[in-house]
Amino acid sequence: xxxxxxxxxxxxxxxxxxxxxxxxxxxxxxxSLFATYAVLRTATAGGPGAADxxxxxxxxxETIILLVSSFTCGLMLLGLQAKNRRQxxxxxxxxxxxGVAFLAIEIGEFAKFVAEGHSWQQSAFxxxxxxxxxxxxxxxxxxxxxxVVMLVVVVRRGLTPKVTRQLTIFGLxxxxxxxxxxxxxxxxxxxxxAS
Amino acid sequence: MFGxxxxxxxPHDPVTIGGVVGGxxxxxxxxxxxxxxxxxxxxxxxxxxxxxxxxxxIMYIAVAVIMLLRGLADAAMLRAQQAIFATSASxxxxxxxxxxxxxxxxxxxxxxxxxxxxxxxxNLILPLQIGARDVAFPLxxxxxxxxxVAGMVLINVSLALGEFSAAGxxxxxxxxGLEYSPGTGIDYWIWSLQIAGVGSLLSGVNFLVTIFTxxxxxxxxxxxxxxxxxxxGSMLLVAFAFPIxxxxxxxxxxxxxxxxxxxxxxxxxxxxxxxxxxxxxxxPEVYILILPAFGIFSEIxxxxxxxxxxxYKSMVWAILAITVLSFTVWLHHFFTMGAGxxxxxxxxxxxxxxxxxxxxxxxxxxxxxYKGKVSFKTPMLWFMGFAVTFTIGGVTGVLMAVPGxxxxxxxxxxxxxHFHNMIIGGVLFGVFAGIxxxxxxxxxxxxxxxxxxxxxxxxxxxxWFAFIPLYILGFMGxxxxxxxxxxxxxxxxxxxxxxxxxxxxLLGVFFQVVQVAYSIWKRKELAVGSDPWDGRTLEWATSTPxxxxxxxxxxxxxxxxxxxxxxxxxxxxxxxxxxxxxxKNTGTGAYVGAAAFVIGFAVIWHIWWxxxxxxxxxxxxxxxxxxxxxxxxxxxxxxxxxxxxxxxLRGAGA
Numbered sequence: 001x002x003x004x005x006x007x008x009x010x011x012x013x014x015x016x017x018x019x020x021x022x023x024x025x026x027x028x029x030x031x032s033l034f035a036t037y038a039v040l041r042t043a044t045a046g047g048p049g050a051a052d053x054x055x056x057x058x059x060x061x062e063t064i065i066l067l068v069s070s071f072t073c074g075l076m077l078l079g080l081q082a083k084n085r086r087q088x089x090x091x092x093x094x095x096x097x098x099g100v101a102f103l104a105i106e107i108g109e110f111a112k113f114v115a116e117g118h119s120w121q122q123s124a125f126x127x128x129x130x131x132x133x134x135x136x137x138x139x140x141x142x143x144x145x146x147x148v149v150m151l152v153v154v155v156r157r158g159l160t161p162k163v164t165r166q167l168t169i170f171g172l173x174x175x176x177x178x179x180x181x182x183x184x185x186x187x188x189x190x191x192x193x194a195s
Numbered sequence: 196m197f198g199x200x201x202x203x204x205x206p207h208d209p210v211t212i213g214g215v216v217g218g219x220x221x222x223x224x225x226x227x228x229x230x231x232x233x234x235x236x237x238x239x240x241x242x243x244x245x246x247x248x249x250x251x252x253i254m255y256i257a258v259a260v261i262m263l264l265r266g267l268a269d270a271a272m273l274r275a276q277q278a279i280f281a282t283s284a285s286x287x288x289x290x291x292x293x294x295x296x297x298x299x300x301x302x303x304x305x306x307x308x309x310x311x312x313x314x315x316x317x318n319l320i321l322p323l324q325i326g327a328r329d330v331a332f333p334l335x336x337x338x339x340x341x342x343x344v345a346g347m348v349l350i351n352v353s354l355a356l357g358e359f360s361a362a363g364x365x366x367x368x369x370x371x372g373l374e375y376s377p378g379t380g381i382d383y384w385i386w387s388l389q390i391a392g393v394g395s396l397l398s399g400v401n402f403l404v405t406i407f408t409x410x411x412x413x414x415x416x417x418x419x420x421x422x423x424x425x426x427x428g429s430m431l432l433v434a435f436a437f438p439i440x441x442x443x444x445x446x447x448x449x450x451x452x453x454x455x456x457x458x459x460x461x462x463x464x465x466x467x468x469x470x471x472x473x474x475x476x477x478x479p480e481v482y483i484l485i486l487p488a489f490g491i492f493s494e495i496x497x498x499x500x501x502x503x504x505x506x507y508k509s510m511v512w513a514i515l516a517i518t519v520l521s522f523t524v525w526l527h528h529f530f531t532m533g534a535g536x537x538x539x540x541x542x543x544x545x546x547x548x549x550x551x552x553x554x555x556x557x558x559x560x561x562x563x564x565y566k567g568k569v570s571f572k573t574p575m576l577w578f579m580g581f582a583v584t585f586t587i588g589g590v591t592g593v594l595m596a597v598p599g600x601x602x603x604x605x606x607x608x609x610x611x612x613h614f615h616n617m618i619i620g621g622v623l624f625g626v627f628a629g630i631x632x633x634x635x636x637x638x639x640x641x642x643x644x645x646x647x648x649x650x651x652x653x654x655x656x657x658x659w660f661a662f663i664p665l666y667i668l669g670f671m672g673x674x675x676x677x678x679x680x681x682x683x684x685x686x687x688x689x690x691x692x693x694x695x696x697x698x699x700x701l702l703g704v705f706f707q708v709v710q711v712a713y714s715i716w717k718r719k720e721l722a723v724g725s726d727p728w729d730g731r732t733l734e735w736a737t738s739t740p741x742x743x744x745x746x747x748x749x750x751x752x753x754x755x756x757x758x759x760x761x762x763x764x765x766x767x768x769x770x771x772x773x774x775x776x777x778x779k780n781t782g783t784g785a786y787v788g789a790a791a792f793v794i795g796f797a798v799i800w801h802i803w804w805x806x807x808x809x810x811x812x813x814x815x816x817x818x819x820x821x822x823x824x825x826x827x828x829x830x831x832x833x834x835x836x837x838x839x840x841x842x843x844l845r846g847a848g849a
Contacts, residue, residue, distance in 0.1 A: 007776070010408075011825075014331050018404040025396060025438045032442035036457065036468060043463025045456070120455050124463030127455035131446065149818055162824050 050192025259311030301364025326411030341788025346391025399433030425490025488625025500567025588616030609669025661696025
């Protein structure tokens, strides 16, 4: 029996390390997009610049929602450690709801820009903006899909070793997206409006 | 319904039709033979669904060898054009086709030959050398392989349906933008690389974690075989560089499919941004390929000199120095961009500095041979050929690191000769040496020496005959990628010599094919035991052929050359066995690869419904695989079965 527990521990360790390495590569993907955005930030080609279209209150709302979702995600991980299935389920549902809210605001913002004629085709700046923020949004969407699948699994099977591994790395993923968003909020929105 | 796919996508010119018919007949022949001999079930169960890194490694190498033949055919066409038809008015190869051929040659050779063999050898050797039974994530490994295959199939489909990129192997915009390349060629290039690139990235993560967490007890970092160190450096580069490629290709694709303006020449786009990004990946890529080759040579030189490697620690530091420095030199690929004297000076100096750790390694290998009992087997010949060829290539590289000189050499055949000097003389020679060296471990017999030596000499002289003329032509002002030139320039003689060199290389390839076939035929006479070269590292401690679980026992290692030390102290292996858990076969990897292929194909041809459908299928496959619990993905080999296998493979005595 102890051998089995050892093997499970080794797996959790490998999976966690592997996910950290993956996150590092994802971080570099975002770094490339950030670098591109930094270069093309002022390439507005006669169209609107950052200060003309961004609305800080909206971006701040998104930031707060995502930060709170990171908190609920933390509650999920605490529940996992305490093997409290109920807490895990509730925290997952809350995280999911906040993620959906975040994504809804973002899609609303994108739709508004496009409706005003400021789509990604208008200028290099807007291409870089939509791609950088949109890539983060796609990650959130992927996270939500992952979360919903795991929610079903937790409800039906409970906290099996594999579920524990999956939820542990989901926690890493969600916190990572939070961190990337902080950079987007700062570099794109705060510095954009200030410029 | 079918996007822009129609009957006009079929090839028109006789050369392409010939290629399609030839390739198609070869594929049909294999399919027919497989069906006739009823081997599909065997192939699927024993190979395609296998998660055993040894089998995945062999499949990687098989794919890469086939692609090497395709890339060589492209090279022969390029040389024939420049030697014979470039000065005449008519040629079977149209200018547009010529551009597609050199683009395909470069792309295939780097992504589907060099990357393929390197990942193949890592799969075969790395788990054995660190004394492990598997890689960290077996399923992910299979998925990586199948993404590699999906990219490979996609690039070959472009021959029959549509066209391939005519914008060179790195597809610089604005030429690769929608305005100047509206066809499907660039899209084939993008998606083939994107899919294979994601596979490489996942492999990089997988092997890093394998090295970090799966080493045998007692094997500290500084006791790892040097090949493992070189893979560590290479995979760090994969993890750091490939995300840049993914992002860059995605942006180019967004420009082309959604009308964005990252790299367009209007509306604020910045084509030089692309060149910077692609080389921020592209330069480390060179080292991703060459570092494992350095590792292979280190193993070979030590074994065949019957000495421990000279300067192990300096080797490790050299690998790590190269890993870090390779990210600080990318701008030397475009000094002529006009970044200014100071920027060019910085990158020029960094380029010269990175030659220093490489030089350290060459000296270490030579000192390993010094006073050793050197036996000049084929792998050792490849090493000596490499040491000379690669050093000369390095010197021409340092020459071009001087920005002032580079302004003369930029985009000339001198540059073409330089990087072939590094990739053929470095990566390919290394891979050939490695395959010859490790072949008996997996086959149970060694490769024929005489034919191997014949192949080596043909390759070595063929290489020099093919590329010395290119160096000279570069000095004479010949730029790369020329499909025609004025006869009065007096270049044709040198181009003919280069063409003869390629024929000599093809003769070398012929000898290699014959060598493998002949060795299989004479396998009884060439049969060897589990340790034919008196090896030093753990892969030689396994039985031959290697058992599915690699090692029956996982005893702690004490020494850097663990197997050598065990042989010296005459340690006896225990005869008590325990149960071993290994991953079950699964088709998930193949399904993921198939779905990725369909996504790529559908996006290239703008068949949006199919792309969406394949994406949903892909998500479904991944979810289904996530839902599988550990008990369903593992099989247990019982202690009794292990005992029986050990007895069968090692004979009753051991």
